[in-house]
Amino acid sequence: MSTTERSPGRPVAALVGLLAVAAALGAGHLVAGLLARPQASPFLAVGNAAIDRTPNPVKSFAIAVFGTNDKIALLAGMAVVIAVVAAVAGLVSRRRPRPGLIVVGVLGLIGGLAVAEQSPAAVSLLAPLAALATGLAAFVLLHARARAAARPDAGRRGLLLASGGVAAGAALGGLGGRLLADRVDVGASRRAVGPLVPAQPAPPIPPGAAFPELGTPPFLTPAADFYRVDVNLTVPRLRAQDAVLRIHGMVDREVELPFAEIAARPLVERTITMTCVSNYVGGPYVSTANFVGVPLGDLLAEAGVRPDAEQLVGRAVDGFTIGTPLDRVLGNPDALLAIGMNGEPLLPEHGFPLRTVVPGLYGYVSATKWLTDLELTTFAFDPYWEQRGWDGDPEGIVPIKTSSRIDAPAGFARVPAGEVVLAGTSWAPGRGIAAVEVSLDDGPWLPAELGAPVNTLTWRMWYLRVPLGSGLHTATVRATDRTGQVQTAERVDPINPGPDGATGRHTVTFTVA
Ligand SMILES: Nc1nc2c(c(=O)[nH]1)N[C@H]1C(S)=C(S)[C@@H](COP(=O)(O)O)O[C@H]1N2
Ligand SMILES: [Mo]
Numbered sequence: 001m002s003t004t005e006r007s008p009g010r011p012v013a014a015l016v017g018l019l020a021v022a023a024a025l026g027a028g029h030l031v032a033g034l035l036a037r038p039q040a041s042p043f044l045a046v047g048n049a050a051i052d053r054t055p056n057p058v059k060s061f062a063i064a065v066f067g068t069n070d071k072i073a074l075l076a077g078m079a080v081v082i083a084v085v086a087a088v089a090g091l092v093s094r095r096r097p098r099p100g101l102i103v104v105g106v107l108g109l110i111g112g113l114a115v116a117e118q119s120p121a122a123v124s125l126l127a128p129l130a131a132l133a134t135g136l137a138a139f140v141l142l143h144a145r146a147r148a149a150a151r152p153d154a155g156r157r158g159l160l161l162a163s164g165g166v167a168a169g170a171a172l173g174g175l176g177g178r179l180l181a182d183r184v185d186v187g188a189s190r191r192a193v194g195p196l197v198p199a200q201p202a203p204p205i206p207p208g209a210a211f212p213e214l215g216t217p218p219f220l221t222p223a224a225d226f227y228r229v230d231v232n233l234t235v236p237r238l239r240a241q242d243a244v245l246r247i248h249g250m251v252d253r254e255v256e257l258p259f260a261e262i263a264a265r266p267l268v269e270r271t272i273t274m275t276c277v278s279n280y281v282g283g284p285y286v287s288t289a290n291f292v293g294v295p296l297g298d299l300l301a302e303a304g305v306r307p308d309a310e311q312l313v314g315r316a317v318d319g320f321t322i323g324t325p326l327d328r329v330l331g332n333p334d335a336l337l338a339i340g341m342n343g344e345p346l347l348p349e350h351g352f353p354l355r356t357v358v359p360g361l362y363g364y365v366s367a368t369k370w371l372t373d374l375e376l377t378t379f380a381f382d383p384y385w386e387q388r389g390w391d392g393d394p395e396g397i398v399p400i401k402t403s404s405r406i407d408a409p410a411g412f413a414r415v416p417a418g419e420v421v422l423a424g425t426s427w428a429p430g431r432g433i434a435a436v437e438v439s440l441d442d443g444p445w446l447p448a449e450l451g452a453p454v455n456t457l458t459w460r461m462w463y464l465r466v467p468l469g470s471g472l473h474t475a476t477v478r479a480t481d482r483t484g485q486v487q488t489a490e491r492v493d494p495i496n497p498g499p500d501g502a503t504g505r506h507t508v509t510f511t512v513a
Contacts, residue, residue, distance in 0.1 A: 007094035008146040012159070016142040017090025017100055018083060019166045021107060024135030025082075026173025028111065031127040033180025038234055040124035041177060042111030042131050047071075047078055047233045049114040071233050082107070089139075097143040104139050108132030118319070138166050181237070186348050189239040193353070196292045196340040199266035206452040209461065215408025215423040216461040219454065220271070221287035223341045228349050229276045229285060229363060231384075236317045236370045240345070240353040245337070249313075249375035252304025259353050263339055265294050270334050270359070273429045273458040275400055277362035278494045282405050282506040286427060288458050291357050292340035297330045299337055300376070305330065309376040313383055314356050314368030322368040323383035324358055325397060326376070334359050334457060337371075359457040360430025362501060365397050398500045402428040402487040404436060404477040409510040417470050417512050422448070423463040424506075426479035426487075432456030435480040438464050441473055448477075456482060468512045476507040 008016070025043050032041035039045060051074065085103065093100030112128035142162055149159040210219035221227075240259040247255040269292050279285035300312070305326070312329055314322045329335045335358040339345060346352040351369025358366035364385050375381075404426040409415050426433045432455070437445035451461035460479075478487045491504035 006150045006152070008150040010091060010094075012146050012149070013090040013094045014087040015090065015163065016093070016139065016146050017086040017088065017103070019142055019163055019170065020100075020104060020135050020139035021082060021086035021089070022170035023138040023166050023173070024104065024108065024131040026170035026177070027134035028127045028131030029177030030173035030180070031130040031177075032124075033177035033183075035123060035126065036181070036184055037119055037121070037124050037127070038181040038237065039119040040115050040127040042108075042115055042128045043075075043078070043082075044233050045114035045118040045128075046111060047075055048118045048231070050074065050078070051231050051233070075233060093139075093143060097140055100139055100143065101136055104135045105132065108135060142166060184237040184239060186237050186239060186352060189241060190345045190348075190352060193240050193263065193339075193345040195343055196263075196267060196345065197343075198269040198292050200268040202269040202271045202290050203454075205271070205454060208452040209454055210451055211423055211461055211463050214421050214463045216425055216451075216463070217407065219288060219451070219458075219461065220342060221289055223289065223344060223347050223350065226287040226289060226341070226347075226350060227274075227276065227285040229278065230318070230369060231320060232318050235348045237348070238317050238353060238370050238372075243353050243372065245354060245371065245374065247299065247303045247374045247376075249377050250306040250309035251300075251376050252306070253302075255299075255303045257299075259339075262294060262337065262354070267292050267339075268295060268333075268336070270336060270357075271454055271458050272334070272336075272357055272359045273427050274357065274363055274367060275403075275427065275429075277364050277501050279403075279502065280494055281403070281491070281502050281504045282508075283502075286403075286405075286425075286459065289341040290343065291336050291338040292343070293336040293338035293357070295333050296335045296337045296356060296358070297332055300330065300374070303376075305376055308378070310378045311376075311381060313375040313377055313381055314371050315373035315375070316351075316368050316370040317372055318370060320368065320370075321383040322356070322365060322385075323379075323381065324356070324361065324366050328358050328361060328366070332358070360399050361397065362400055399431075400427070400429050401501045401503055402426070402431070402433075402479055402481045402485060403502075404479045404487060405506050406438075406475060406477050406508045409475075409508065411508045411510065413510045414513050415510060418467065419465050420468045420473075420512060421463060421465050422475055422477075423461070424477060425459045425461050426477070427459035428479065428481035429457050429459075431481040431483050431485075433460035433479050434482045434484070436460070436462040437478055437480075439476045439478075440466060440468070442476075445478070470512045472509060472511055474507055474509045476505050478505050 028042040089100040089103035115128045145159040145162040149156045243259040245257045273288040276285035312324045338357045354371040355369045406424040408423045436448040448462035448464040480486045494502040
């Protein structure tokens with residue numbers, strides 16, 4: 001090595017690492033797009049692998065804090081970590097490229113392992129391999145240019161050109177991968193399915209079932225506003241024309257049903273309220289829709305369920321599994337294999353083209369989205385959440401707990417003096433709501449006006465008008481279900497100790513001006 005040769009400065013060295021890793025990620029994304037397997041993108045695969053390993057309390061915390069943005073937060077966090085590692089790869093290689101190449105190689109290995117797990121087909125490994133090769137090559141190229149540019153009297157043109165080229169390539173790769181992944185055109189597939197006309201429509205929602213003008217949600221949640229909870233960084237893409245539902249396990253005849261055959265059956269429509277076990281008291285993860293589909297129990301009966309089967313396991317394209325006690329499905333005309341919500345095919349976010357909906361149970365044990373496979377089995381099988389310690393015993397799955405939420409006034413709102421309107425919603429799907437009461441400033445329980453009843457599977461809106469003097473007030477709500485059980489005041493967090501759903505009463509504090 002010549003004594004006149006100098007090492008590049010720290011910023012240049014860090015940039016070499018950053019650009020090489022960016023090029024690797026761009027190449028991986030591009031090849032995943034070319035393969036039409038977005039899950040094979042090393043960046044997304046590492047993210048999804050991280051989600052699968054996140055301890056449940058952290059997962060619930062992220063859902064609670066970031067809501068549906070929890071995934072963007074995870075991707076952004078991951079990008080920062082990778083950028084730091086990449087910069088370090090450059091910084092430790094100011095003299096020789098080897099240390100940086102080792103760091104890039106280790107990143108590539110992690111990407112490869114994540115892809116092998118998240119997108120198990122062998123061809124998927126082409127994406128992390130392309131990423132690794134590109135990362136190493138870009139690193140060697142940029143490193144050489146940076147060393148050359150660091151010589152006294154040397155120009156920086158070569159380095160600038162190489163860096164610009166690598167940066168542009170990385171960006172184009174990332175963008176191209178995205179565009180290519182869009183080739184799996186779920187939007188066109190949804191449009192081709194078209195509006196759904198049930199042979200057996202749900203009874204119309206009666207007037208006075210909701211009081212949106214007073215602050216309750218609308219009775220039917222528009223599909224685009226329906227709460228969303230799942231383990232995916234990007235919405236899985238499954239086209240209706242590619243979907244075939246397999247029913248197997250403890251059945252007399254294995255069945256394979258293409259989507260078109262399911263959609264051609266006489267469709268029924270049911271108004272059902274769904275909620276997530278991770279919803280906290282007063283939280284937003286509860287919504288209602290007119291689900292359109294075929295009774296799930298009938299389909300299973302066609303396959304011939306063996307008498308010793310206990311559990312129905314749904315599998316999805318995202319590798320998710322959900323176990324539902326079979327006695328909740330067989331003979332239950334409201335348990336659906338759903339293909340639509342509110343007259344339209346399911347939105348991609350809500351499981352297009354096929355999902356299950358079993359009223360009265362939390363989503364994680366009843367509502368497989370992007371469904372591909374139904375297996376009849378015993379309780380010996382542990383689905384996704386049970387494998388991660390949620391509600392260890394699928395036999396012990398609890399029904400949705402009676403819950404209430406005050407929607408108006410909002411917490412810490414200022415409302416004008418005089419008559420104050422309190423409004424909200426209560427739900428006990430499967431049992432139905434019989435009464436709702438509100439206590440102001442720890443005073444007596446006052447009965448709220450209830451919305452017109454719809455069915456026992458859905459929420460019930462309520463409101464109460466009370467004259468209140470100016471100052472700070474608190475309101476607490478409780479519901480009574482149709483079995484006569486009063487919603488408990490005992491505060492149980494959704495994740496501790498259960499987790500089998502939060503309990504406690506929602507309270508808001510507001511100011512009357
Ligand atoms: N394939 C798949 N299905 C899934 C999930 C998932 O992560 N993957 N999440 C479940 C959970 S925890 C809930 S609460 C419901 C939410 O359904 P929604 O997003 O349509 O409201 O979907 C369930 N079905
Ligand atoms: Mo959930």
